[in-house]
Amino acid sequence: MPEKIYVYDTTLRDGSQGEGISLSVEDKLKIAARLDRLGVDYIEGGWPWANPKDMEFFLRAREIIWRQAKLAAFGRTRKPGGKAEEDANLLAIRRAGVKVATIFGKAWDLHVTAALETTLEENLAMIADSIAFLVEAGLEVIFDAEHFFDGFKANPDYALATLKAAAAAGASWVVLCDTNGGCLPGDVAAAVARVRQEIQVPLGIHTHNDGDLAVANTLAAVTAGCRQVQGTINGLGERCGNANLCSVLPNLELKMGYQCLPAGQLSFLTEVSRYVSEIANVVPAGNQPFVGYSAFAHKGGIHVSAVLKASHTYEHIRPQLVGNERRILMSDQAGASNLRCKVEEMGLELSPEKERAVMNGIKEMERQGYQFEGADASLELFLRKTTGEYRQPFEVEYVKTLVEKRPGQEAIAEAIVKLKVGDQVVHTAAEGNGPVNAMDNALRKALEEVFPAIGRMRLTDYKVRVLDEKDATSAKVRVLIESRDGSSSWNTVGVSTNIIEASWEALLDSMEYALLKQSRELNKKAAAT
């Protein structure tokens, strides 16, 4: 049996301190429910005294039946010179109706004197009183020793004394925090080893990523004896973020032989990562380890042929273990084996001559500035068109855009499209925030009636890259568009010296692909019945 490591998620509290992150009560309830299904042990929901929204979260969370996770309310030790039973912040935790209280207190002498402006003795009393008060109320109490590692370096005896005070007062866990995020793994390991000699209570680790070492520090602490890991989904958090649970958990389970989540649950990690990004409205980092969109994407031709021969030659784990998937990218560095893979994915068969023709076509497009690695859908349309496997769902006669700007007034943008769907001529116009948006609106308006699938898709990302900036306003631009419907997303590309033309190309591809995708799904359904 692998040894259990307890997982403490603080996405909703420490994670929500990240710049640009703002979660509503509704958002928090959704994320908490998803984390519970994933199988984490503790969910820190917020600081009920400091934030009225957090108190509302706890009150509404009471009505939910939690499968596995225990909700924890956060707070600090009582004020210097005050009484625990009169401390509004501690009373709020009791009112929150949770089973677990997580209390942070100072472990660094400098902070006690410089930030709290009290005596070292009073700080020990604050820790002891606050924990005892919550334990008496029947709560499981976790003590977060803020700045423990910096404090241990400055004054080890005092730092250890704060932990002993917490343990003696009845804390169930003592958590060692690298609050400033600047520790090195060797220092963390040495400090944890020393603490284990002094304290019987089980230990946790809480790190920040200011030195780019939050994950390494967490793993070092576990090796040295910590049995609880604190962190956030996607490493959200103030400054450079907290330890990223999406990296900590697979390392612990797949590489170090511990058990963190219930068996099989790790394979939902990618889904949870993307869900949290979606709710928090953060663009997911494509290169995020384990769960990122690019984490198992192969570009170089050599890599691709080797991966196809034996997957572990270029993959450190099987992507399925964390719910991610392998992707083969097309690019000017890619060889024929990437193309073959793509062609197979599409269910096409190519003769060697056709394959060569297609390869040359792709290389020529790339020379012109196209980039297919970020534009799967345009690549598929290009392949189907060059191999004659494609029937155009509609024909464009023209598109025109018009922008008018007068000083002091907002610019007016409109687009006119004329197309043929079968025998029917559609001629329509629309306004927009700008000419590209106007074309999007006009094209959508023209197609929606005949093709309801267009109504279900929406554009979710628009990128512009000027390719040869030195040519200034006559430079080529590449436009990348991401589109999405209920079930999936796809990417298209357009290139031109005219940004309107490049955008139009990418827009057209995006809608044509939506229709291709729909007809494929209908065919699948028909085949199944």
Add this chain to the structure above:
Amino acid sequence: MPEKIYVYDTTLRDGSQGEGISLSVEDKLKIAARLDRLGVDYIEGGWPWANPKDMEFFLRAREIIWRQAKLAAFGRTRKPGGKAEEDANLLAIRRAGVKVATIFGKAWDLHVTAALETTLEENLAMIADSIAFLVEAGLEVIFDAEHFFDGFKANPDYALATLKAAAAAGASWVVLCDTNGGCLPGDVAAAVARVRQEIQVPLGIHTHNDGDLAVANTLAAVTAGCRQVQGTINGLGERCGNANLCSVLPNLELKMGYQCLPAGQLSFLTEVSRYVSEIANVVPAGNQPFVGYSAFAHKGGIHVSAVLKASHTYEHIRPQLVGNERRILMSDQAGASNLRCKVEEMGLELSPEKERAVMNGIKEMERQGYQFEGADASLELFLRKTTGEYRQPFEVEYVKTLVEKRPGQEAIAEAIVKLKVGDQVVHTAAEGNGPVNAMDNALRKALEEVFPAIGRMRLTDYKVRVLDEKDATSAKVRVLIESRDGSSSWNTVGVSTNIIEASWEALLDSMEYALLKQSRELNKKAAAT
């Protein structure tokens, strides 16, 4: 004297394998020059055989005088059964005209048999022959032992034999690679220690971030004896990226007491990080350790008051050491001193009230997405306009653009402008490569007759950044334009959801600034005579 660690940058080669990264030869030359000024020891420029663009880079790079860095050309060992002196890939390295060759070869027996499909003995001969061939040509040869750590785990004797073959053939460095990026720091440290017992040649480390441990693995390898670190700026690279030099270097210098860059150069790290993001057109990660925009950002409350009392209470290093800065969120402090500098430069004097009004105006513009850091000319125009120090040289009545696209034909773009210069009404039109180029041409045509200065300036750079990509085609865009005349260059900015409007704003500013500049020069001349 701190011990020297050699810095090997592979942003231009391994970094450019990252998904969505595509660097032109021009881009590569710019980045290489900036890395050289930073003071890295080696710059890996590309693989001249596999990529014609890379060969062009090396040929053009010959004309540059490098301060500190040695350029390295990349390649693989000769083909199984072939001869080094006939190997196109090795010959290309010699043709590239560099002083350093970096050759990768297989160190994992599985790769030799499964991917290369040759014998273990032949692989050793391939390593030895290839290195000897390049050494004979007078090159410093670096051997990248691909998959060394996985190979060492699977078959330590064979993995070591590949290193010994490289050393015996004359390699100056042997670099241990965690190609799949899945190693743990403890394993890396143990393997490096073993290698040091067997090999006399100095060792390097090359890691990837698939386990979120690339930085930690690099630091562990240095502690165990490696004296060269390979990595990329911002951790660019395939899948989850390479070891991030922007994290590796400050950890080594500021926390571990090594010397990597020439004294004082670390303070340019943030600038270099942002420069590379800009050139590669990647949105910088705000939470990036050390150099990110949020890395030293403190939210209101406890942290802020503590940071102001004693900065190391909540900062692991002083941000200035890496050229970054502290940001107190929701505060007016930042910027006031910058503004004062600018105002002095322009020879303006502002009363405290006017200064506050201008500051608020700038903050509001920045909130809307303007960025004046890269747009001095627009800032000066804005300041002169808000302080009443500006006389408009012409008045715009309107600008209109029209784009028409029919399938199979090139898009037609034209612009119409109507303006008043004094009492004279100018109404004209022009075509262009795209709508922005058409506006540029029309505006130039309208102004040139009255203002000959417009004929002497030209636009030299045009950049577009989508500000909130999730809003897709209705997102805001920021346009930056660089202009130049015989004597100097200046930058202007425009922001709108309508790319035509944003471009128009930046264009107008650019031409107005040219006229302002000219009248200033005329005044100077008049004062001098």
